Amino acid sequence: MGAGKTTVGQLLSRQLNIPVIDTDSYIEESFDKSIKAIFQEDGENIFRDYETNALQSLCGQTQKIITTGGGIVLRPENRQLMKEYGIVIFLYCDIEETTRRLATDQSRPLFKADFAANKKRFEARLPFYREADFTIETTKKPLDEIVNEIITCLE
Ligand SMILES: Nc1ncnc2c1ncn2[C@@H]1O[C@H](COP(=O)(O)OP(=O)(O)OP(=O)(O)O)[C@@H](O)[C@H]1O
Numbered sequence: 001m002g003a004g005k006t007t008v009g010q011l012l013s014r015q016l017n018i019p020v021i022d023t024d025s026y027i028e029e030s031f032d033k034s035i036k037a038i039f040q041e042d043g044e045n046i047f048r049d050y051e052t053n054a055l056q057s058l059c060g061q062t063q064k065i066i067t068t069g070g071g072i073v074l075r076p077e078n079r080q081l082m083k084e085y086g087i088v089i090f091l092y093c094d095i096e097e098t099t100r101r102l103a104t105d106q107s108r109p110l111f112k113a114d115f116a117a118n119k120k121r122f123e124a125r126l127p128f129y130r131e132a133d134f135t136i137e138t139t140k141k142p143l144d145e146i147v148n149e150i151i152t153c154l155e
Pocket residue numbers: 001002003004005006007008024068069070071101102108138140141142143146
């Protein structure tokens with residue numbers, strides 16, 4: 001959360017002239033409901049079902065950039081889909097930096113004020129993120145540099 005997937009995906013889309021779809025936005029538009037409301041009213045498991053359905057719908061159609069939610073890696077079938085259909089890029093950002101970036105954010109129900117809990121979650125997910133085809137270090141890096149590094153990976 002807060003590594004820059006959505007932000008970088010938009011910039012990459014413009015630079016490469018390839019459409020971008022964000023799974024969080026796709027879910028919010030499909031259900032006309034915010035992620036926060038889905039977590040509150042339906043719970044995380046239902047959100048994860050929506051997330052897998054979104055990924056299944058988006059993979060394997062026309063060429064596109066898919067920016068995902070930070071928890072997409074939790075389900076093995078999601079990781080499998082991404083590997084099968086995509087070039088998977090992990091935007092690494094250290095937890096101190098994402099904590100700063102999201103300090104006033106209210107839209108991510110799992111990102112709590114509890115730094116230790118966020119760190120624990122991030123570390124538990126790291127082995128899954130590391131399965132990506134490419135890892136880009138984004139901590140303290142300007143957005144245009146991140147975009148250029150991704151383009152280099154794709155060449
Ligand atoms: N390289 C960067 N340098 C500084 N700020 C950044 C950088 N990348 C993203 N940000 C900022 O961090 C915040 C979170 O970025 P963004 O929403 O793109 O993260 P995300 O990875 O999509 O998060 P999530 O997993 O929750 O969807 C935004 O305010 C964004 O402007």
